[in-house]
Amino acid sequence: MDNSCLQHLLTEDERQTFEETGLLMVEGALSPEQVAALTAETDAVYGRHLEQGHSPDQALFYPNFIPDSPLFADLVDYPKILPKVWGILGWNIYLYHAHLIVTPPSGQTPDDKTFGWHQDSGRVNQEMESHPRPRLSLKVAYFLSDTGQPGRGNFWVIPGSHLRDDLRRPEGGMGQPEGAIPVLAKPGTAVFFDRRLWHTASPNWSDVTRMVLFYGYGYRWIRTKDDMTVQGLWEGSDPIRRQMLGWGTGANGHYSPTDDDVPLRVWLREHSPDEAK
């Protein structure tokens, strides 16, 4: 782990924003050069899917994209962002899910149909009996295209809704729930969101293809949410990235980790001891 990451620890203001709203935006997380390089990789993935028959009219939801490019793998333990992830969740974490989404222009005129509002993690929301629901995981969304204006297939959220178990949807399938807003994210922005935050994708009414990379981090005792094939990356990865990619000494180490299971904790003991507890 690059020691430069210590400049990017979660600040108290950031913690408060995330706790209160379920959302945190880090503008300029990626440089314009990184955005350009990641856009080229994402475009290549998209092009391959079009060749394989994916409809150019449909958004591409593509999980397990990390093995497709070293640039995607480099964001798994990205020094500007991972410190904020462990600042929120602690050190017993890994990447449990990742997907990229490419949303081409819909060619349609804007309408006000209710979008697909949800909390993440499917049955977790029915089968965990606590209130409010537990956080368990968060996603970091890296915006590659410019969604700095509404109507560009923006990510929509209801700030502060992460502590609510239910969402009142508008009647008749038209309009958005009270408090809903489009996230206006410029290229290079990283948007953190609590998995419980009520959120949704939206149609792309612009002529700009939307591209976003989603990295989901959760506790090591949570199962993966897609059929991740990142094991092939373990050998060439440093210990903390390997932890993020799901490596461990065995099943029990997901629940009661030894130092071998969680090199992030070992590293924190030396570099940021308060966060190693």
Ligand SMILES: O=C(O)CCC(=O)C(=O)O
């Ligand atoms: O594509 C989007 O803006 C929303 C993505 C989403 O709903 C999710 O990652 O759970």
